[in-house]
Amino acid sequence: MSLVEIKDLNIHLGGKRVLSEVNFNLETSEIVTIVGPNGSGKSTFLRAIIGAVHPSSGYVRLKKGLRIGYVPQKLAIDPTLPMPVRRFLSLPHRVSEQASGEVLAQAGAQGLENMQMADLSGGQLQRVLLARALLNAPDLLLLDEATQGLDQPGSANFYRLIEDVRARLNCAVLMVSHELHVVMSASDRVVCLNGHVCCQGRPEHVASAPEYRALFGSGTHGALALYRHEHSHAHDNCDHDYGHAHGGDEA
Amino acid sequence: MSIFAPFLIRAALAGLAVALAAAPLGCMIVWRRMAYFGDAIAHGAILGVALALGFSVSITGGVLVVTALMALAVSALAGRSFAVDTLLGVMAHSALAFGLVAVSFIKGVRIDLMAYLFGDILAVSLGDLVVIWVGALMVLALIAWRWSALLLSSVDPDLAITSGINPRRERLILTLALALVVAVAIKVVGALLISAMLIIPAAAARPLSATPERMALIALVIGAFASLGGLVLAFYVDSPAAPTMVSVAAGLFAVTNILALVVKFRQR
Incomplete structure (x- = not known):
């Protein structure tokens, strides 16, 4: 099918x-x-x-x-919302540090865990969004x-x-x-x-x-x-x- | 008169309850750029007060019904024919105007109206206190229950959908929580200053916060400090209580944001 x-x-x-x-x-x-x-x-x-x-x-x-792993074009996130990458990956369900580290590495975004979403460059944001989409093995x-x-x-x-x-x-x-x-x-x-x-x-x-x-x-x-x-x-x-x-x- | 007079203790407890519910809710409102939404619902509360007085029903009940209806109406109409801010402007000010006109037809309440516009925290009764705390705890429980879903739909509605969350439903829950806070807080800070107690502590907490939970917690501390500090200050300098509370919150907002600027400047 x-x-x-x-x-x-x-x-x-x-x-x-x-x-x-x-x-x-x-x-x-x-x-x-x-x-x-x-x-x-x-x-x-x-x-x-x-x-x-x-x-x-x-x-x-x-x-x-x-x-489905969905990678949106951009996020509607407001700069008043403090949101570290690690926390973003744990929405809505908490994921282990190991799991988030793995998907970030797979998406070429390793080491960005503690960055604020609002501070990411365009390319970094794309990779973090991809990492998020990979979390549930789509x-x-x-x-x-x-x-x-x-x-x-x-x-x-x-x-x-x-x-x-x-x-x-x-x-x-x-x-x-x-x-x-x-x-x-x-x-x-x-x-x-x-x-x-x-x-x-x-x-x-x-x-x-x-x-x-x-x-x-x-x-x-x-x-x-x-x-x-x-x-x-x-x-x-x-x-x-x-x-x-x-x-x-x-x- | 002692600062530990019973009416002052009741006022302090009422202020704390409002700070408790307003902190996480206010953060959500700031993150979702809904500040004007809170304002509109608060203005609608005056119409609720007028109708409650007119029909001799509970003020809290009347306000809750009108604010909830307004919340639903704005949610349903948003983005259809007018931009949301236009729609909110029309609804907020017409609700306030209708409310003021309606109140003028009711005998003997002209003086009381000031209490609903600006709050009368010093007149909070034990019964009021129960209503305020029950309402505040309900709002807190509601927000805590939906916290992750609300956060994700604030970050991006489509991502929320792919995680099995319905962002429209989350927004509805949030607006109903807002209506509930307005209904229970109108006695404490009044319709005109409710959105101040929602938004200012949250905005003051932003520069000190690296996570959403921390921001809600710091907003709570700032809101509680503003409530108690404002009350004490009002007692000593003999100023109106609710506006003094908001003034203290505004002062804290200025302090945290200027500090953040100074820190940023030094790091360069």
Whole structure:
């Protein structure tokens, strides 16, 4: 059975249709990247999977007993709330010092235990949020714009970290990115979302191509790949350009 | 007159109860940027007082019903058509205005109203004291029970959902606790100063705190010190009790925050 099964999903928020007729399945230990422009309903899609928004019609079905590790884009934490990383990991249930140390190490955030959440840099916060998501040994890791605010080497590092985690836990990974053309190269599938599923396919592994070097430099060690959008249908609300996937115009 | 006169002892005990309930609740309100929310509910309390006087029912009961209804209304309407602060502004001030108008139609209570706006801690009876302590302990138990869930939904509502917590329900519990505190504390500090006793001790505790629990505890110490210190000060300089308590709290807020600035400056 699929980990996640989404059928004819429609979601309206504040009277506006955000997602229409979305069909999607996620299989065990699959890595899927959802790309789409801003306002395309990507975050709503993830929030529908965790149950934070409810379908207007259609359904989201999760495998029974599915353990989800969710990595939000950012936290709504107020600076008046003193919250050491260690305490954050112990919400809502206390975890042992050993367990929190282990997940922090796995997420490359060792030694941050006593830092205040409000004092973390963008990259550190991402890693702490990832560590938290790893606490219950998830079958599915959901990442919302995890690399936003990171530069390309930073994104590449983060993607390699996700690959390591996936290899260790054998969990599925579903991540959302606003980068339309540059995706995690380990993705099995890329889904382009713009209110509905525009297109989907495999990323191009072009790590050795000269265009790739020109685009990413050599420091990313193949963690990034390109995705070529193949739109078989015509519509006017998909506002990204076509024929862009060669990468030369991106740099 | 001795400072250990029975009415002063009762006032001190009432002040302590309010400090006890207000500390963790006030921290939550500060963390969730709900300060104005507390204010709105407190203003609504005046309408509750007027209705209770009009229908000759218990003041605490009347205030509790109106503040709880307001809490529910604001929670339900928030973010629909107006921004929350606009909505709160409309509700707070119209509730206060309606309350004041309603009170003017009731004979013989015009003088009493001051007691509900500014509190009359020196007139707290033994019966009041029981109500205040029971209410305060209920609020404390409620917050303690939901502490972790409330904290996580303050950090991030979506993370709370993935941990099996319903952030809307937690917010509802918090707003009802707020309504309860307002209802029992109105006699002590009055409708206009309740949110001060919620927010100022918490804000004063922030620079001294590295964990949420520590902040609640320090807010409790600061709130208790402000209550007792304010009462003693009011006794010696013959000033109104509740405003003196709030003034002491405000002084402590200034001291802790200036100290924190000095420490930060020295570390550079």
